[in-house]
Amino acid sequence: MSDNRITFFLDGEPCSAQPGQTILQAAQPHQAIPHLCCSDRPGFKSDGNCRACVVEIEGERALAPSCRREVSEGMRVNSAGSERVQRNRARLLELLVSDLPNGRSSEEHQQLHHWAGALGVSHSRFPGGDAQFDDLSHSAIRVNHSACINCQLCRQACQDLQVNRVIGLSGRGTEARIGFDLDDPLGDSTCVACGECVQACPTGALLPAAPLSRQPVEQRVHSICPYCGVGCQLEYQVSNDRIIAVDGRSGPSNEGRLCVKGRFGFDYINHADRLRVPLVRREDAPPKGAPFDPAERDRYFREASWEEALERACEGLVRLKHQHGASALAGLGSAKGSNEEAYLFQKLVRTGFGSNNVDHCTRLCHASSVAALLEGIGSGAVTASFMQVVNAEVAIVIGCNPESNHPVAANLFKQAARNGTQLVVIDSRGHSLREHASHLLQLTPGSDVALLNAMLHVIIRESLYDHRFVAERLEGFDALQAHLDDYSPEAMAPLCGIDAERIREVARLFARAERAMIFWGMGISQHTHGTDNVRCLIALALLCGQVGRPGTGLHPLRGQNNVQGASDAGLIPMMLPDYQRVDNAEARARFEQLWQSPLAAQPGLTVVEMIDAIHHDQIRGMYIMGENPAMSDPDLNHSRQALARLEHLVVQDLFITETAAYADVILPASAWPEKSGTVTNTNRQVQLGRPAVSLPGQCRQDWWIIQAIAQGMGLDWAYPGPEAIYREMQQAMPSLTHIDRERLERENSVTYPCPTPDGEGTDVLFADRFPTASGKARLVAATLLPPDETCDSQYPLILSTGRLLEHWHTGAMTRRSRVLDTLEPGAIVCAHPLTLREWKLQAGEAVRVESRRGAMKALLRADEAVPPGSLFIPFCFAEGAANLLTNPKLDPFGKIPEFKYCAVRLAPTPPPNSLD
Template sequence: MEEVVKFNLDGEEVLAKAGETIWDVAFRNGNELPHLCHSGEIGYRPDGNCRACMVEIEGERTLAASCIRKPTENMVVKSANPRSVKARKMVMELLLADQPEKSVAHDQSSHLFKTAELQDLTYSRFPLIESELVVPIDDSHSAMRVNLDACIHCGLCARACREVQVNDVIGMAGRGRTSQIVFDFADPMGNSTCVACGECVQACPTGALMPASIMDENQIGDSQDYQEEITSVCPFCGVGCQISLKVDDNQIKYVDGHLGPANEQRLCIKGRFGYDYISHPHRLTKPLIRKKDAPPKGLNVDPGNFADFFREVSWDEALELTAGQFGALSTEFGGKTIAGFGSAKCTNEEAYLFQKLIRQGFGHNNVDHCTRLCHASSVSALIENIGSGAVTATFNEIENADVAIIIGANPIENHPVAATYFKQFAKRGGTLILMDPRGSELKRYTKYNLNFQPGTDVSMLNAIMHTILEEELYDTEYIGKFTKNWDALKEHLADFTPEKMAEICKIDAATLREVARVFATGKAGMIFWGMGISQHIHGTDNSRCLISLALMCGHVGKPGTGLHPLRGQNNVQGASDAGLIPMFLPDYQGVENDSVRSKFTNVWNSDDFSSAPGLTVTEIIEAIHEGNIRSMYILGENPAMSDPDVVHARQALEKLDFLVVQDIFLTETANYADVILPAAAFAEKNGTVTNTNRQVQMGRKAVEAPGEAMEDWWITNEIGKRMGLNWNYTHPSEIFAEMKLTMQSLDNITWQRLEEQNSVTYPCESPEDPGQSIVFGDGFPTSDGLASFTPASIIPPDELPDDEFPMILITGRQLEHWHTGSM
């Protein structure tokens, strides 16, 4: 039973839960005491330095800051008595005297001004305080403005930076009246090591830190100067941060973090400031058809001046040509000669509808998306060994772990908000083990940093497992109850001694053994991995090793444990769940299974389609060169930039008889198109997305699409109708309802519930259940309920450095950049 404390607050008996302060209890009971240095948001430590929340405690001579004072049994607290009210007003008046006048304030609707107004204060009795410091405007950063004449030294920005985001850029310099907030060593913000997450801007109560987008040339701004606030989901990485879009006159003025389960209000530079592409002048606004006398196809189209290549047409003309050409080519050469690339940047409904078009419309499974270049090998290993391709625990679960491995991932740049939880984990004493050939900023927070030889993942991981086996550190009870094929793994690991493998992976044997002991003996351990594991010819074997390592230690299905491949794009999990892959229908139901296909054709009211798995992304490109694929429908993908061999891919696109590209910009791939269909961006449509945590979340339309651009589901629906399919969707909620008919993962998750709650995690056991953040605690979704150990052998790279090419290129993202440069 949770420990509670009974005390008296303003004449009423109230209960405080464990860890609650007087301010927390007052707020929970409908009394929001004034506060400036305190934030009630998750992750912020109360500080008590502004004295705006003072209360009187019976029997004590001095007033107490309610945000840091915890109640004791039978304590009597007075927050509404004259002494407390007068003291709080005095504090506010003194702070107002140290602010720019409201008419020229940097934030005319700041939390400070609103707090003062709630205390019936519109001005201060005291004269404006003349600072001894002349603080210049800091406009060195393109996204943020710093005006320290409004700073009250509350310290929220420093806590936001150092404790919430754990970036350690903001601090306090000087003493007394000469003290001030600084970035690094008093550098201009734009020249400092600031990563522009903007957490400090969202936390600042005075306007000393503001988004540049809402400041005028006189540094005057108003954070409340917008018409409406729309809650949606960030369109960048797989973390799935919820965001609050501030909209005015069909423009996004700025973005704040929203209290979502994955981000708890935190954002990164892309999520907070990377939205201006929505109103970029190069957005596609009308359907385009290639001119008959256009120059030859190639990377030769200026997105701002395409008149020599394409002509603008009506939607009817573009859609009729698209459907007509697809139909004619299908009749002449067969449906299997038409392939589709869907997108992990679109919604679940759009992914579902796209794969349905290829299967129902053309009768085969030649449909894929960027997961093929992402975590396809991870999914293959997960399905093979634990019966599910999704993560077994959310990344937030690391708060309950005591040891964690991060391998082949660079979350500080790839998944910055997830990285904040990893850094917090390390700062509070958790053991973080980083394994990566490439150096990473995360190594500042790790206890062990294994920079192993590129391509030697299997040898290193097998050596670690060998140690666990040799020293009998494995979880015998867990292995016996929940796994199979243990003896085969034991036999296989016998030759992988750390001493032998050290020569291969270039990590000394003593370190391998120590890491093995630390991970195996931890009470709760997690494993996170990224493209550094999956993007190999032995990517599946890499993942098998990680799965075996977690299973042999019993680190699955319990609090603080789990396997978590960090997903790349914002909806790569959801698009895969929705069947946008060539060998699986929605929910990873195999296309070769007759009863599965029958279930789908009954729901779709259509003929059967091929039982043969379709071609993958790279196989489709090869099939074009071989003449087996003659036409393509590419939605939101950019293979002319993302394919491993772009020259090969571009030559393939040039060879196609007919290419339709659906996107928001005239991308490199669109250069080769015969028809270009203008689509809506994330903030211009409604629909659900699923993040790396298995959290199904509602994305909402905030602004209108430019010109005649339309939502992707509408465009695909119109093509389907014109091809003669029995489609008549009028809203994405209708598509979602159809998905639920064949996808068990969506049980107890409804469109209405997502509208109301924003996010629900699958699997979800009841209409009231928020969803299971940890799965497989009582067994696995396999035929016998057991997970399997699959031994992995060393597969040498096809190419090794030599005298002519002595170096190895290790690729990776940059924090500020996004994939192929197109959304």
């Protein structure tokens, strides 16, 4: 590298630079050059239109923008040492400042204010800037056109990085300014409030709307986003022990980008509903099954000291264990916390409760994916990161809506499509990613196996599969080939609603690609045949040799920030940490020695099985940390009746959630910005979160509470903090080898597996062999199975549930964020306009949706993405809980409920005073 370096002179001093570097980049280690219209973040290009960075190049008459000119050997550049350059920069800054209100800059104007101060420009002598042209129409972002200098960084952020195409330029000459869509107010535009324009803006023309964001920043803390599985790195900006704003950092999965939740959804930690002291149920409280009114909390609970709350929590658990045995207790842990907390929680259940009755939300999202992946390739993790999509010729995105559920990953998909990757979107519901797709297959709900088997049929019949890969690295080919004889595109087309030739076209496209990837979400996994769906996807990738190389792989997109890490840590009923089966005597003996405790050999109960076991008096006590089954489980009437039936329930959470309302003891927990710990994202990247603010009131760290419960049950735990827990995890989990806590402090993110102490982790897995006994992967055939429940004349519509961009999981956090709840403030039912016409209903009308299990109310929204004859309901709204309707029938392998298909009907909501 040193042989290629060139030498140039900066204010007479020799400097070294890489070929291709601009003067601005090369000068950066030696001298700060003012600049406004370019960014150091990946993805931005320099337009050179602000002219703040001009320099003098000897031999040239005109000043040159240093952000656009590349250095060359022997070039002599005059910058800070040139009076002419400094005078021009100061005059330019003065002209820009003149457009600001009162001709003065303030800290609100960010980089412009900084550089004006550096050049001694306190105010402008030029006229202009008295009027502000504010656009206050958006709840998240404030627009001040008078501060805009038309640098176009916001346009680049919106169009090039996010590929959202909302921001452009309107007007001409001196009337030119940034505009949104067709020059609409921002609040009326198609803006998704990712805030990338805010982060890019150098002048404060675009700012967070929250007044707190305009306070001086006292501290900047690097951490991880607490929402989806993308694992975006971010920077908390703190003032007076409160988070006032959030910016993206250049982490491996987000490259500085965030979505609306990560950037604006942080204020839930200060909400008035936040638990700040332990609570215990009053002896004279209404029955647990009675409606709970948060405004009358004191009717149900009273405040207690930590000593009393812990004593009561542990006494109830110990008593039930002694009376009814270890199987009478169960625990639900959280994928919203850290790896250390998940590890401690499952260890408590296994060594303190004495059973394997422990689970978490992966059971409700990707349990079938993990079951099929373990069966087929010997590992439940993704085989390659989603960043590999940029190396793929073809990418299938099936049964997921990344723009709502994984927005930053979706931006990468859109960029890849723009740069030549052929994006194949397969879903029963349309979504905005289809605008970037080369192929869109909108299949009949529940017909994934029919479509995928037809594609596999084409690939085998036309001999498009990778013959060498099949011969050397796979088992079960002959059985799969024979099975697929009956699954021709012509036979499957009527079932899946896709034309036979279209099926052939997509099958050939995938098979002939040099590099191809498959991404999927809960539209694949949340079915009674979800494991079969994933088996088909695995077969599709393996037959075509699309595993083990850059730009290839299988990737189930994880929903919560630590679903991958919590599963790795053993927060599942049939697996010890690192997916060692509890009925494997050798693995069990190793953990018994490490934990100095006997362990149960019988796999435990899953989430939905626990609910059924409560109804049968098999489970009598539960400890629930950060989960909300009273909102997230299917058939909520059944689940809520079970929670009310429990003899003893301990809940550890941030708020009195719908689940906590049934508790006997509520323990106030720590929010993610208040804690230290690691999380593992969907890419297998282990990342470090750091505390930004103090715990409020009497809240305690979650690991401390788990340890206190363990001590109350007779375990001699004495962990001093998360660091000690992580060290034990490394002993228990080979996947964390070479990923020391100290290394994470330095590097923030390391991908597992990591073969060397200082080397990079392994992004793309299974280049040579699979982690199975034979080293080969296994092809497993999938037969056609209908959804458990079909439509009829009484319930003629198909219901699917899912997430919204602005909200997350059961809404416990995002419904308490001002910006997010303002953007999507209440329960909705989405239906195609044709469905509304058929049912003689109008958008905006209040309706009642009924299934065979329950009913809920919400407002109708017309949505052409929902196919006619179907409904889509987000499950985040407590006042219109979608899971009152859903079917608890389980996939026999992954034990996941069928959230994506149940039969429902619509009815207008009765008048308020009528009988309901």
